[in-house]
Amino acid sequence: MRFGIINITGLVIIWLLSSYTLKHQPRVLTFNDFEPHLHLQNDTTYLVNFWASWCTPCVEELPAFERVGEEYGHQKVKVLLVSLDFPGQIENRLVPFLEKNEIRSEVLVLNDPDANKWIDSVDPSWSGSIPATLIYHGNDRTFHEGAYTYEDLKRIVEQKMKVK
Amino acid sequence: MKKIVLLGVFSFLALSFVIGAGYKVGDKAEDFKLQNVDGNYVSLADFDDAKGYIVVFTCNGCPYAKAYQDRIIALDKKYKGKGYPVVAINPNNVDLKSDDSLEGMKKRAEEKGFTFPYLKDAKYEVYKTYGATRTPHIYLLQKESGDLVVKYIGTIDDNYQDAAAVQEAYLANAVNALIGGKDPNPNSTKAIGCTIKEK
Numbered sequence: 001m002r003f004g005i006i007n008i009t010g011l012v013i014i015w016l017l018s019s020y021t022l023k024h025q026p027r028v029l030t031f032n033d034f035e036p037h038l039h040l041q042n043d044t045t046y047l048v049n050f051w052a053s054w055c056t057p058c059v060e061e062l063p064a065f066e067r068v069g070e071e072y073g074h075q076k077v078k079v080l081l082v083s084l085d086f087p088g089q090i091e092n093r094l095v096p097f098l099e100k101n102e103i104r105s106e107v108l109v110l111n112d113p114d115a116n117k118w119i120d121s122v123d124p125s126w127s128g129s130i131p132a133t134l135i136y137h138g139n140d141r142t143f144h145e146g147a148y149t150y151e152d153l154k155r156i157v158e159q160k161m162k163v164k
Numbered sequence: 165m166k167k168i169v170l171l172g173v174f175s176f177l178a179l180s181f182v183i184g185a186g187y188k189v190g191d192k193a194e195d196f197k198l199q200n201v202d203g204n205y206v207s208l209a210d211f212d213d214a215k216g217y218i219v220v221f222t223c224n225g226c227p228y229a230k231a232y233q234d235r236i237i238a239l240d241k242k243y244k245g246k247g248y249p250v251v252a253i254n255p256n257n258v259d260l261k262s263d264d265s266l267e268g269m270k271k272r273a274e275e276k277g278f279t280f281p282y283l284k285d286a287k288y289e290v291y292k293t294y295g296a297t298r299t300p301h302i303y304l305l306q307k308e309s310g311d312l313v314v315k316y317i318g319t320i321d322d323n324y325q326d327a328a329a330v331q332e333a334y335l336a337n338a339v340n341a342l343i344g345g346k347d348p349n350p351n352s353t354k355a356i357g358c359t360i361k362e363k
Contacts, residue, residue: 050356054227057359084356086227086325114322116334119354128319129298129359145297146359 024098026083026107028090031118034110037080038122038134044076045137045160047153050110050122050130052084053097057147058131062103064150068157069105077157079105084130087111135160186295189351193219193305193312196290198253198283201270206281208251208305208312215247216306216315216342218335221296223256224263224272226358229299231324233276236300239320239336240280248304248339250280255291255299256361264361291360298357304338304348315342318353 040046049065051058062081069079081103085094090109098107112118119128123143126132132145135153137160187193195208208217220236222229240250256264266284273282285291294303295317304316316338321330338348 052227055358057361086231113325113329114331115356116319116322116353119356126354127297128354128356130356131359 024095024103024107026090026094026098026109028087028109028111031110031112031121034082034108034112035118035121037082037108038136041138043137044078045072045135045157047077047079047157048082048134048136049079050082050084050132052130053089053094054085055130061131061147061149062101064148064153066103066105067150068153071154072157072161075161077161081105081107083107083109085109137161137163186293187303187314187317189314189317191314193303193314194293195312196283198285198290199266200281200283201266201273201278206251206283211249213247214249214307216304216339217312218243218248218250218339219294219303219305220250220252221255221291221294221299221301221303221360222252223254223261223299223358224268225256225261226299228324228355228357232300232320233278235320235327237276237279239339242336243339244279246339246343248342252278252280252282253285253290254282255285255288255296257288257363259363260361288362296360298355298359300355300357302335304335304342306342316348316351318350319355319357324355 037046038048047065047068051062053059065079065081068077083094087109094109115128119126122134125143126145129145131147133143133148135142135156140160140163142156142160197205197207200206208214211217218239222233222236236250236252243249254264254269258265262268269282269284296303300320302316302318302320303314305312306315316335318334320333320335322332322334323330334350334353338351341348
């Protein structure tokens, strides 16, 4: 009986630990697997932000995305942070960054080194520098290379929500 | 008179737009005179024997730029003797990235053993004229009857993570094409890179 309790306690602890780690454990996708995230046809407005934890202007604009995600989260607005951190730096850099900054938006890692093959599929006007962001609702798409402010995001999201 | 003024304004606007867009393949590129990490000023015209140039916009801190610097050194060693030397330019605003000062560049050049000039775009003008938006960003130029013609714009190869896993060496293929008297194909590629830090 006592062993049973210890076992259960142990299992609960393992479960808590793993769920905590998993929360900040982003999925790693190739562009083919990631691409559907750029074309979801439903009543949600998506903010897809391309960033990396080592990119200063990207990190500076993250709070704006977090804030919009939080404020509009109950209104069918979803923020997706697409990290371009190097595969070797996910465990020792990206995950600790997400934990330290308590990032709540969904994060996934896009690991597909031949970016020349897929940059145009995100948007033909993208030269490839980050940060870059695609905001879309159905076929209404706005792409921007460079950082956004909270006010920019709010304006674009509200406009997209109104148009629908 | 009014019409002429309007026309003037319009041409100016049109021209500014063209300048703002940077170079495309086939455009004539301007030479520049920028300070090297050794203190001397360097222009493309200083390379008497060059048939063309591999102009690389790069910097000290960007992980993508750094991942490619060994490969840039290898390209310089391979192609300098064939008439296509590397000329690297650091375009980042020093007020935003203090590590990208001439002093920081000197350190980076020494650490890596750069075999090519590493120049500071101190007025932040050259990268705008070229239209570079990220580091690394390559412009391959060819001398043609006194002009510098842009022959290839883009990235170095198709795998920033692992030089050994490269399938398509875009830049080397482009230089080889020029050496063989052909136009590069593809003549333009894209890659993820760090935004050039500008105010």
